[in-house]
Structure formats: C-alpha cells, structure tokens
Amino acid sequence: MNPRTPAKADFDRIARLCDRRWDYHYTRSKLRTDPVYAAVAAVIAARPLPVLDIGCGIGLLGQYLRACGLDAPLTGFDYDERKIRAARVMAARAGHSDLNFEAGDARTGLPEFSGHVVILDILQFFTPAEQNALLAAAAARVAPGASLVIRSGLRADNWRFRVTVWADYLAKATRWMKAAPVSYPDAALFHEVLGAAGLRVSLRPLWGRTPFHNHLITATRP
Numbered sequence: 127m128n129p130r131t132p133a134k135a136d137f138d139r140i141a142r143l144c145d146r147r148w149d150y151h152y153t154r155s156k157l158r159t160d161p162v163y164a165a166v167a168a169v170i171a172a173r174p175l176p177v178l179d180i181g182c183g184i185g186l187l188g189q190y191l192r193a194c195g196l197d198a199p200l201t202g203f204d205y206d207e208r209k210i211r212a213a214r215v216m217a218a219r220a221g222h223s224d225l226n227f228e229a230g231d232a233r234t235g236l237p238e239f240s241g242h243v244v245i246l247d248i249l250q251f252f253t254p255a256e257q258n259a260l261l262a263a264a265a266a267r268v269a270p271g272a273s274l275v276i277r278s279g280l281r282a283d284n285w286r287f288r289v290t291v292w293a294d295y296l297a298k299a300t301r302w303m304k305a306a307p308v309s310y311p312d313a314a315l316f317h318e319v320l321g322a323a324g325l326r327v328s329l330r331p332l333w334g335r336t337p338f339h340n341h342l343i344t345a346t347r348p
C-alpha cells in the first residue's frame with residue numbers, strides 16, 4: 127500500500143491538537159521539515175503491523191501515520207511523563223483510540239511487544255553499553271517480516287556532526303530534553319548488534335534540509 131502524502135494543512139491540524147504554545151510551534155515545524163516520519167511511514171505501509179515507538183516524545187509519529195491513512199495500532203513509550211500526557215491529550219482530541227502511550231525508562235525495560243519497532247533520535251542519551259542493550263531488546267520485539275527503524279546522528283569528524291551535538295545540548299539547556307547527550311553511535315554498532323540478532327541491516331543518510339548528521343537504519347527480520 128502507498129501511504130497518502132500528508133499536506134501542510136494536516137500538519138497544522140495536528141499542531142492544533144497541542145495544549146501548549148511551545149508544542150504547537152514545535153509540532154508544526156517538525157512535521158513540515160523533518161523527513162524521518164515519511165521514511166518510517168513507507169516502511170510501515172509496506173507491511174502494516176503494530177508499531178512500538180521507543181522515545182515517542184509527544185507522539186508525532188503516531189499522528190503522522192494516521193495522517194497518511196495508516197491505522198496500525200501504535201504504542202508510544204517515553205520516560206518524560208509530561209510528554210506522555212501531551213501525547214495522550216493529542217490522541218484523544220484527534221479521536222485516535224489505537225494510539226496508546228506508556229511512561230517508562232527504556233534503560234530499565236521495554237513493553238512486551240511484537241511488530242515494527244521505531245527508535246527516533248534517542249540513542250545519544252544512552253551509554254554505549256545501554257545502546258547495545260536497547261538495540262538487542264528492540265530487535266527481540268521485531269516480528270518476522272517487520273523492521274526496526276532507527277534514526278540517529280552518527281559520530282563523525284564533520285560540521286554536520288558538530289551541529290548535531292550542539293543542537294542536543296541546546297535542547298537540554300532549553301529543558302525540551304531532560305538529559306544532555308552521552309554518546310553517539312557509529313555505523314558498526316548497528317551491523318554488529320542487529321546482525322547478531324538475525325536482522326538484515328541497511329543504513330543511509332537522512333538529513334533532508336536539516337543541518338544534522340542523521341542517518342536512517344532499517345533492520346528487517348526475514
């Protein structure tokens with residue numbers, strides 16, 4: 127199935143679901159500019175299965191999938207209770223009963239689950255050992271034919287990487303994020319950990335018109 131391409135009006139409608147002015151502007155600009163949601167939607171559309179969104183924030187991926195006409199049940203998981211409450215409010219206001227959000231720390235366990243697993247922009251908050259453990263736990267929740275889709279800034283010696291690190295510190299300074307970045311993964315980590323878990327791994331740059339050193343990692347269980 128080809129997902130519907132959401133229009134700017136869809137993004138404005140989603141932004142209006144937000145409680146707070148900051149969330150409204152963040153949502154509108156994030157959905158308009160970040161290519162990651164369309165990249166994830168393409169993977170889900172190819173094989174509609176339930177989705178676990180680890181580090182879901184205020185639940186923008188779920189809202190984006192619904193705007194694409196994709197109705198796979200989604201569970202969002204995040205340790206920021208304020209964001210989980212915001213995600214629930216937005217889902218309720220939109221009338222989406224199959225977008226569920228749970229508060230919890232991905233360093234200490236993940237919900238029981240089988241389907242697609244998504245991890246967008248959270249690995250930098252984990253130590254290398256925690257990244258290994260999270261990737262292994264996420265891979266164990268990927269159903270046959272489903273994928274683990276990850277977006278992460280990769281460690282490198284270039285200006286994009288330096289902007290990525292700066293933006294993460296800024297997010298902490300403005301209290302948008304609870305934590306400062308700890309460690310950025312390199313490409314080898316995904317091949318090692320996810321390959322060992324039996325997934326087929328591919329990596330590609332995904333920064334669109336943003337200045338970040340972001341990559342999309344797709345790891346599929348045959």
Ligand SMILES: C[S@@+](CC[C@H](N)C(=O)[O-])C[C@H]1O[C@@H](n2cnc3c(N)ncnc32)[C@H](O)[C@@H]1O
Pocket residue numbers: 180181182183184185186187203204205206209230231232233245246247248251304
């Ligand atoms: C940059 S935001 C990305 C939000 C969302 N994935 C998106 O792309 O729209 C990173 C999210 O990871 C969450 N996070 C960071 N460390 C976490 C942890 N240990 N357990 C659960 N969530 C965590 C933060 O609270 C934040 O919402």
